[in-house]
Ligand SMILES: Nc1ncnc2c1ncn2[C@@H]1O[C@H](COP(=O)(O)OP(=O)(O)O)[C@@H](O)[C@H]1O
């Protein structure tokens with residue numbers, strides 16, 4: 001926003017948070033430009049929620065510094081609170097109260113007088129398609145409706161910075177798309193959004209820049225294009241009719257794709273990463289060429305698909321080590337495969 | 341949860357114009373005053389009672405049982421006649437019941453604080469103690485309901501206060517003022533302890549000695565000397581004497597003042613501790 005000139009929305013340096021012996025944040029450095037969606041991507045336990053809670057002034061860091069629009073989050077916490085809104089990982093709305101009551105409550109706490117608060121709440125319910133559910137207790141809302149109410153509460157006063165902590169985790173595809181659309185509109189209004197997610201695909205679609213974090217540190221940062229180029233455009237998954245042809249198939253694939261081929265536990269399955277030039281076409285072309293060379297070598301293929309890189313694969317590429325075992329990779333959008 | 345299949349709004353498509361319109365930065369209202377924010381949280385507590393009315397069961401059933409039990413169980417034995425004992429007992433029973441139910445404040449804080457909605461409250465630019473004050477304001481409504489329930493049961497059983505309507509209301513007002521102050525002990529424990537169970541456990545550990553080792557049930561003259569010392573410094577003893585004097589029409593200004601002073605001390609000490617924990621949470 002103009003008042004802050006060209007300064008970044010968030011700047012952290014060496015942020016540390018320790019729970020017992022666990023270093024949830026271990027020297028986190030972030031610079032979030034104003035006016036964009038900034039994606040923070042990482043597996044469960046990476047420190048995403050801890051980072052968001054510190055930046056929203058809910059937790060004190062044990063070391064390092066952070067500024068939000070130039071205001072120190074510890075010394076100047078109240079100035080930060082006046083500029084940010086938070087939609088937490090676990091619904092930041094009151095389950096026992098109705099949709100209307102939740103919004104009126106927050107409106108009153110922002111300083112709206114009684115009639116004004118009701119009007120404002122009604123406007124937001126309408127814009128978020130929740131008018132019919134206004135007088136229903138939130139515990140009877142679906143996951144998607146709850147998320148929308150949560151975001152509505154966060155933009156009651158248009159915030160300069162909105163934190164969305166895993167806003168689509170656990171939502172069905174349709175609700176996820178609704179949340180994505182809302183985020184795009186919110187950003188178009190000038191609000192900066194910091195979005196955490198476990199899904200590469202989600203960060204890719206929404207974010208202008210992405211920081212990949214693991215064990216409380218940034219392990220990669222850049223535009224989605226830069227990250228995908230370093231991660232690779234995806235993997236081809238091949239299933240053969242005949243297990244005895246696998247050594248031959250491995251040789252053909254590794255030559256055609258110019259990449260190491262992984263033999264799966266299933267004796268007829270192979271996987272190979274497709275090197276990415278940042279252009280998805282190229283990956284599809286290479287995959288198609290690999291398929292025709294398999295056919296030319298007389299290898300019978302039962303199934304052949306090109307998948308987007310999962311968070312696991314991204315981690316493998318970025319760190320040389322798989323994401324931690326508790327990382328979830330079962331997001332439908334990342335396993336969406338395009339049959340070739 | 342059967343509603344999930346026939347959701348209104350499942351077919352919702354976020355419309356850019358509608359959303360942009362509600363986001364258009366109008367004049368931001370001024371930050372609410374400390375009082376206004378606290379009252380808003382009090383309103384939230386009242387809404388919770390409306391949506392979960394079982395909460396009122398605790399505060400009504402428990403006092404009724406206490407009153408009946410002590411009147412009929414001990415009345416005959418201790419004072420020879422239940423009606424006579426009731427004149428002495430009822431103010432004390434009222435104090436005991438209300439002070440006992442103050443612990444629900446701690447339980448409510450403890451269960452609420454872990455929920456996501458608390459993160460939102462704490463990320464708002466409002467007077468910091470407002471959410472805690474709000475709980476206690478809501479609870480004061482429950483204390484009032486419970487006091488009136490006990491009063492009605494007492495009147496039915498034969499309680500005839502010498503202080504009349506004014507005396508009785510003054511007694512209840514003093515009791516509720518003290519309970520407001522005493523509730524800060526529980527907001528502190530609610531924030532300090534890990535689970536609802538441990539809050540309950542600690543509450544019992546504090547409340548039983550405070551309420552029973554007092555002048556609620558019997559005249560301290562009958563107790564051994566060492567016990568009289570504890571009873572004498574116990575704030576509940578002074579609260580009971582003050583309430584008894586107001587209801588009985590023989591106002592003891594000294595005791596009333598003492599109660600008001602101890603209330604102020606409780607708010608300062610435990611209010612400060614509560615806010616320190618709240619800010620660090
Ligand atoms: N309140 C807490 N007490 C103790 N450990 C915590 C607490 N909050 C988070 N952690 C730990 O810190 C690490 C980072 O957690 P979190 O920030 O929630 O990760 P993410 O949101 O990326 O899943 C995890 O190992 C988690 O167990």
Ligand SMILES: [Mg+2]
Nearest residue numbers: 048049050089
């Ligand atoms: Mg998290």
